[in-house]
Amino acid sequence: AGPGERGCWLWGWTGKGAADPGPHSLRYFYTAVSEPGPGLPQFTVVGYLDDQLFFHFDSEGKGAQPRAPWIQAEGPEYWDRQTWIAKGWQEAFNGNVRIAMEHYNQSGVRGLHTFQYMYGCQLRADGSTGGFRQYGYDGRDFLSYDTRTPTWVAPSKEAEITKGKMDADRRLSQQQRDYLERKCVEWLQKYLGYGKETLQRRERPAMRVTGRDAPGGPTTLCCRAHGFYPRDIALSWLRKGESREQETWRGGVLPNGDGTYHAWATVELDPRERGLYRCHVERESLAQPLVAGVTAEPAWIPARAGPGPGQPGSQPGRGVTAEPTWIPAWPGCDRGASLDPSLAGL
Template identity: 85%
Template sequence: MRRVSPFCSVGWGPGSPRGLGWAKGASGCGGLSLSLPADPGPHLLRYFYTAVSEPGPGLPQFTVVGYLDDQLFFHFDSEGKGAQPRAPWIQAEGPEYWDRQTWIAKGWQEPFNGNVRIAMEHYNQSLHTFQYMYGCQLRADGSTGGFWQYGYDGRDFLSYDTRTPTWVAPSKEAEITKGKMEADRRLSQQQRDYLERKCVEWLQKYLGYGKETLQRRERPAVRVTGRDAPDGPTTLCCRAHGFYPRDIALSWLRKGESREQETWRGGVLPNGDGTYHAWATVELDPRERGLYRCHVEHESLAQPLVAVWGEAGGCGRPRGRGHPGKPEGPGSQPGAGCDRGASLDPSLAGV
């Protein structure tokens, strides 16, 4: 199938999946990851294209997926029949939309596979991956931003700086591709226009479709647990559970002062019900455990929550007033998970 124009009046497709003129010397580990842009803001629209040299069970040769925030809503792969909705709200688009998306995705398939073949001609490795990620963000202050990156074998290969606008090559192996991309000024202008205008328009449209789930606010349940090391420090763990949207700030304070250098954080991870959980730990002298507070900020809160180890009903409370807490999961009773926070039993800390 011929390569289709990437700038059709549809929700995605900015950029031409042409052969990229791979430079000799690039190599990698065959991973499937690209680094994400910093400061994603409250709403983020992203698309990921992936081609692999050796498809297998559960790993098609070519795949396209779309995410709004962290919710998968679009899927296409070379083994399926066409583009498929993956979230109820995107079904607001009719059959014509999905026929169009299928046509475009198939148009990208051969160029992406061709880039993998070009890479294989240069490097004697068993598995190669070629990726493309693009999208836009709508920040809390109303400003917007766009991004896209090419990745090869799990490493960032080339990215577009919308401020300049120029292509950025993180290594000398990408310089040939950078030169080819910047030589096409018409393409660069189209890319910039897509990121600054069209992508944001589609992001706002999709947010309208999914506003009941994507623009909701769920308060975090917060509790503090702890454990003692024999003849060593105490570790306090502050957990926030059941919150939405994803962005949250957990910090440990000692007498009101931040202990950022002593804090260890886990990632913000999804729950099965579409909400998130996160945690932050701090090590301290057992004699000072009463001096520490967990400070939690989230969009659902009018004011920060403060959680203290050993406090009755220690699920966390807004400053100056009580908070009844929230069940931790299926089968929990109100406050049941919070009461465990007053224990220093290591088996309950789960750190």
């Protein structure tokens, strides 16, 4: 179990020094595999505060290890206890893999199978909180905990036996609910206090707009925002100031190796209308939206804050890099271009 799951060792903490109200989340992921191998431990536990990895344990290592500088505010007793807790769950989860294989009639069949557990809590921007627990087998939902009822939900017949056992234990159900609604939130606030300098920082995005012409076909414009933090961002394409939502393809918001994020959005258009399009970037931390477009020949151009180029009130966006040292290539933009090594494997 993750910090706070067992025992009463956080009592006495006042919650002072917590970071901004949200949204924030604390999540733990447990994974057990049927056939461990090189680089694939039989049992692993990782913990995340928002999207930042801070806790790691695996069956091949010496114990629980810090993965973020701020969590080292906890002393040796913390790590000794987390190692003891994780090792206590290791045998149970190795058994869970075998039990799940029996439920799915896979006993005696060679092959890699995984049993996973995810739990945690969140602190929303409005100050409300929520918790979640979910089990998975071979990438599919196995059991999930409904905090409103509170009962366990089995999406498949193979999990019905386990659901019945979990629901029958009323004491366990109450402990589960108490942890999610109270203790987990207390730990989340405590960790936010530790990591507030990292988690409350504001990094403005570098913007780049590029274009690619298809022989005898449409032009594809790609807008990329890179190096921003926190994660919230909205990229959209405008034609003469009007949204082209139906024509826009987005690549999602993904992490960089340095803890910041990147995102991209593309749009296809008639090559003759290239100059009519602008990329519009909005973020909660920006006083005004950022707007960028392309010239007749796709190239780097400055990002602007506020209205588009040539429109009343337009002005250069302070702190926005028009031509950063590098911006990684992502599918849908510059295929085949070199990637930053820190993004390998994403």
